[in-house]
Amino acid sequence: MRWLKVLWNVISSESVMEPLIIILVGYALQVYQRNRKYQIIADTTIDIVDYIEEHYKEWGIKGDQKMEKFIELFVEEYKKAIGRVPKGEELQTARLRAEAHVQRARRGDAINLRNRRVA
Structure with a gap:
């Protein structure tokens, strides 16, 4: 039992506790x-994808131009927030999430997407 007391004194000492x-x-x-x-x-990805999907026709963009617009807006909003x-890896993550959101929306699976946990 004495060794347990010695161990406790070492662990609870200031020189060990402060760095810990x-x-x-x-x-x-x-x-x-x-x-x-x-x-x-x-959150930014979902907001921007929804915004682009609402306005892309009036802007006259389609296909790859929508992704270019997404990247442009994402960089602006990310810079404001962070x-x-x-x-590069953060942009790649945003691209993948944007594509996944669009695919789910096309399939009709985008219900309550904001309540999903981030992996």
Whole structure:
């Protein structure tokens, strides 16, 4: 039992607890930022796709031009939300989510899409 008390004293000492707390807080902030970023990507993607689908005829665009307009608007909105231009992997994620949203809308599966959890 004495070794347990010694172990507890070592673990609960200031020299061990302070770095441990800093590591845990840093990890929690990292997870929060990652989740926030992907939630912004998901919400922004859906909003922009819906906006483009409502206005593409009056703009006179179709096909690949709609994706170009999506990328243009996504970069603007992402920069407003995060404060920087999206990286390549973030753009790729947004493109994939946009395509998936359009496909679900065509199949009629887009009901309650905003309530889905971000992976």
